[in-house]
Structure formats: structure tokens, C-alpha cells
Amino acid sequence: MxxxxxxxxxxxxxxxxxxxxxxxxxxxxxxxxxxxxxxxxxxxxxxxxxxxxxxxxxxxxxxxxxxxxxxxxxxxxxxxxxxxxxxxxxxxxxxxxxxxxxxxTFAVLRAGLLEDAEPRGVAVVCGAGINCVGMLPDGRTARFPAIGRISGDWGGGGGLAEEALWHAARAEDGRGGPTALRETLPAHFGLPSMYALIEALHLGRLSPARRHELTPVLFATAAAGDAVARSLVDRMADEVVAMSTVALDRLGLLGEEAPVVLGGSVLAARHPQLDDRVRALLSERAPKAEPRVVTARxxxxxxxxxxxxxxxxxxxxxxxxxxxxxxxxxx
Incomplete structure (x- = not known):
């Protein structure tokens, strides 16, 4: 052909x-x-x-x-x-x-590679979940199973929402430390408390798909200075950089100039705390990597x-x- x-x-x-x-x-x-x-x-x-x-x-x-x-x-x-x-x-x-x-994830990687004759680089996609792949012009690839916690995954929009709910629930009943997520998460749905939000999710009055709406609430709460929310955003950045640097290393690109394409709704939103930390950590661990956010379909x-x-x-x-x-x- x-x-x-x-x-x-x-x-x-x-x-x-x-x-x-x-x-x-x-x-x-x-x-x-x-x-x-x-x-x-x-x-x-x-x-x-x-x-x-x-x-x-x-x-x-x-x-x-x-x-x-x-x-x-x-x-x-x-x-x-x-x-x-x-x-x-x-x-x-x-x-x-x-x-x-x-x-x-390979589609996001290829869309973000500007050198169309030479597909070479790594992509991390952080949307509902998280995944990372890399590829070289000779066809070699680096990838992760990316099928959930059993394959070592953490984060993505769905994972962040679950973590935010966990911390907020524990803040309300006293098992955990204080966090503004206790108020901001139920308030997003017009509910008075985390107990009411837990009940609405458990009984199906709020569909499971609506949990994804909580990820932007988490980022807004972090931007307002909440320590727990900020720690979750920082951990998300750590995961993005861990996946990308491992993929770069597997392909022999860790010490070379290579694009790191960042895609998916969470990364494409360019939240300052997340974006800044990803770039700072990459500059330390893969100084020649070139992070770039792709928004094309x-x-x-x-x-x-x-x-x-x-x-x-x-x-x-x-x-x-x-x-x-x-x-x-x-x-």
C-alpha cells in the first residue's frame, strides 16, 4: 500500500x-x-x-x-x-x-506531534482517566496497561473526583482533617452537606456520570487555597510527570529533545497549579523535554x-x- x-x-x-x-x-x-x-x-x-x-x-x-x-x-x-x-x-x-x-492515546500523541514525517515523542492523556504512550519513527512504542488501580494508575478526572469526595466525607464526619471541599462539593449540586451528597449519589438521585462535574470544583477549591485540594492537584502533576519520564526513558529519549504532548480535558484546561507543576517537574527530570498542550480533536x-x-x-x-x-x- x-x-x-x-x-x-x-x-x-x-x-x-x-x-x-x-x-x-x-x-x-x-x-x-x-x-x-x-x-x-x-x-x-x-x-x-x-x-x-x-x-x-x-x-x-x-x-x-x-x-x-x-x-x-x-x-x-x-x-x-x-x-x-x-x-x-x-x-x-x-x-x-x-x-x-x-x-x-496514540491519537492524541500523533495530533500533538508537529513533525508529521517523524512521529517521535510521548503523550499523557488526562481526561476521565489517565494514560501515557510514546512512539518512535521505527515503530517502537512505550505504553502502560492503564486499566485502573490494578495496573498502578491514579488520577484522571474521575479519579480526582473520587479522591475529593473521600476527603470531603472524612472532613464532615471527623475521620479526616478539615477541607473546604466539604462545602464546595455539595454546594455544586445545591445540596446542604456531604451527607446529602453521599445519599444522592448512592440512591441514584444524581447519576454516576455527574461525579465528573466535581473535578472543576476541586481545581477551583485548590485555586482558592485549600490545602487538601492543592495536594490532590500536586499529586496529579506528579503522576503525569512520572508516566511521561518513564515512557521517555523506555524509548531512550530522556536525555534528548522530545515533545511531551499533554491532552485530555484536565490537562487541556491549563489549570495554573497543575500546568506549572508539570512543567517545573519536567524541567528537573527531563530537561530537554518540550511540553505542549494539544487541543485539536x-x-x-x-x-x-x-x-x-x-x-x-x-x-x-x-x-x-x-x-x-x-x-x-x-x-
């Missing part, structure tokens, strides 16, 4: 899926958005059915039945064996002559990975990047 191959790019997260069809000249000829991709909850085939609905709309807009290559960056493809299983499931759909599946990274795979020329990469970085995501 080589120059002149069309690409179907898929970026599928837990909450939404973005699809784009790229022609041989780098034009975006079809796009669609669909639901979240959650094979652990619904099974592989039903999860791929969600992708199929969005893919069908994008292909129809592009006036195509299939493409030359499918580049899919998928949430919950956390282990290489899962990537292989999902790649086989996508091949059975007949969307393209070839299929490559990667964890969705991750489907850009899936598209660029697909173009890498088919050997598309630099001008095709540039055209796709310009489309997504212009802020206009229509044909």
Missing part, C-alpha cells in the same frame, strides 16, 4: 466517536459523530455496531462504500491483545482493505497515523492538519 490511498479515521472514546474520510489529496470528504465505544460494558460486536453507524454516515457523505486503509484509535483497547481482537472485528465489517487499531491524530501508514506525502498531512486546526470541521 502506498501513496494515493484513501483513509477512514476513527477516534472512539468512552463518550463519543469521531469519524472522518480522507481522500488521496488530503481532503475531508465525509465526517460523522457517534456514541461512545465501551466493549467492556456491552461486548465487542455491539460496541463496533456503534462505530458502524457513524462510519456508514461518513462513507455515505463521501460517496464511498469503503476506503484503502482504516486507522482506528479506540478507548478500551488498552492491551495489545485487545488491539488485535478489535482490529479483527473491524476487518469483518469490510470498511477498508487494511485495518490498524491503536489505543486512543483526536480524530486528527487517527487520520495522521493512517496517512503515515499509507505513505502519504507531506502536503497531504499538512492539508488534513490545517483542516482540523482551523477550527472548522466541515467539508
Amino acid at each position: 502506498g501513496v494515493g490511498t484513501s483513509v477512514l479515521a476513527i477516534d472512539a472514546g468512552n463518550s463519543k466517536t469521531d469519524v472522518a474520510v480522507i481522500d488521496t489529496e488530503g481532503r475531508i470528504t465525509g465526517t460523522a459523530r457517534g456514541g461512545g465505544f465501551q466493549p467492556p460494558l456491552v461486548g465487542v460486536e455491539p460496541a463496533v455496531d456503534v462505530l458502524a453507524e457513524a462510519v456508514a454516515r461518513a462513507l455515505a457523505e463521501a460517496g464511498a462504500d469503503s476506503v484503502g486503509h482504516v486507522s482506528a484509535c479506540l478507548a478500551n483497547a488498552d492491551l495489545p491483545v485487545e488491539e488485535r481482537q478489535l482490529a479483527e472485528a473491524l476487518r469483518r465489517r469490510g470498511w477498508g482493505a487494511s485495518v490498524e487499531v491503536r489505543n486512543d 483526536p480524530v486528527l491524530g487517527a487520520a495522521l497515523l493512517g496517512l503515515d501508514q499509507v505513505g502519504a506525502p507531506a502536503q497531504v498531512h499538512a492539508r488534513v492538519r490545517a483542516h482540523y486546526e482551523s477550527g472548522v470541521h466541515r467539508r
Whole structure:
């Protein structure tokens, strides 16, 4: 496969899926958005059915039945064996002559690498969860299982919300020290106390998804000077830097100039305390690393990975990047 191959790019997260069809000249000829991709909850085939609905709309807009290559960056493809299983499931759909599946963190990494001819660097994504990957032009990668506490993970927006609730609950009943989170967390939902918030979450009056709303409350409480909230933000920065420096070291990049791409809703928000601490710690532990925050939609990274795979020329990469970085995501 080589120059002149069309690409179907898929970026599928837990909450939404973005699809784009790229022609041989780098034009975006079809796009669609669909639901979240959650094979652990619904099974592989039903999860791929969600992708199929969005893919069908994008292909129809592009006036195509299939493409030359499918580049899919998928949430919950956390282990290489899962990537292989999902790649086989996508091949059975007949969307393209070839299929490559990667964890969705690779999409963020590729979107944040400006040297389109040489994918080289590390990315940390901190959204609902946290993950880190790195890659070199020769195809070598560094990655973590990133499947929760059993694989050593801590943090992300969901993890920060849980920690904030834990500290606030203990502050209210006396098991823990004082923290303003005791007041700010229930107040966000118009509730009078942590007991009321615990009851609302436990009995389902507040959906579990709404816990993610507490992460910005945590950061606001930290910005107001609360010591417990600030300690959680500092720990989040420590985790980001620990993951990125380990990945850099595994790839032999710790002592070299290399980008460290920071993505996901928590890092893209550029909270001063978190952002400043990440940069300060990186300057100590990886002085030549270049931290950069990426805000482009991750489907850009899936598209660029697909173009890498088919050997598309630099001008095709540039055209796709310009489309997504212009802020206009229509044909």
C-alpha cells in the first residue's frame, strides 16, 4: 500500500466517536459523530455496531462504500491483545482493505506531534482517566496497561473526583482533617452537606456520570487555597510527570529533545497549579523535554497515523492538519 490511498479515521472514546474520510489529496470528504465505544460494558460486536453507524454516515457523505486503509484509535483497547481482537472485528465489517487499531492515546500523541514525517515523542492523556504512550519513527512504542488501580494508575478526572469526595466525607464526619471541599462539593449540586451528597449519589438521585462535574470544583477549591485540594492537584502533576519520564526513558529519549504532548480535558484546561507543576517537574527530570498542550480533536491524530501508514506525502498531512486546526470541521 502506498501513496494515493484513501483513509477512514476513527477516534472512539468512552463518550463519543469521531469519524472522518480522507481522500488521496488530503481532503475531508465525509465526517460523522457517534456514541461512545465501551466493549467492556456491552461486548465487542455491539460496541463496533456503534462505530458502524457513524462510519456508514461518513462513507455515505463521501460517496464511498469503503476506503484503502482504516486507522482506528479506540478507548478500551488498552492491551495489545485487545488491539488485535478489535482490529479483527473491524476487518469483518469490510470498511477498508487494511485495518490498524491503536489505543486512543496514540491519537492524541500523533495530533500533538508537529513533525508529521517523524512521529517521535510521548503523550499523557488526562481526561476521565489517565494514560501515557510514546512512539518512535521505527515503530517502537512505550505504553502502560492503564486499566485502573490494578495496573498502578491514579488520577484522571474521575479519579480526582473520587479522591475529593473521600476527603470531603472524612472532613464532615471527623475521620479526616478539615477541607473546604466539604462545602464546595455539595454546594455544586445545591445540596446542604456531604451527607446529602453521599445519599444522592448512592440512591441514584444524581447519576454516576455527574461525579465528573466535581473535578472543576476541586481545581477551583485548590485555586482558592485549600490545602487538601492543592495536594490532590500536586499529586496529579506528579503522576503525569512520572508516566511521561518513564515512557521517555523506555524509548531512550530522556536525555534528548522530545515533545511531551499533554491532552485530555484536565490537562487541556491549563489549570495554573497543575500546568506549572508539570512543567517545573519536567524541567528537573527531563530537561530537554518540550511540553505542549494539544487541543485539536483526536480524530486528527487517527487520520495522521493512517496517512503515515499509507505513505502519504507531506502536503497531504499538512492539508488534513490545517483542516482540523482551523477550527472548522466541515467539508
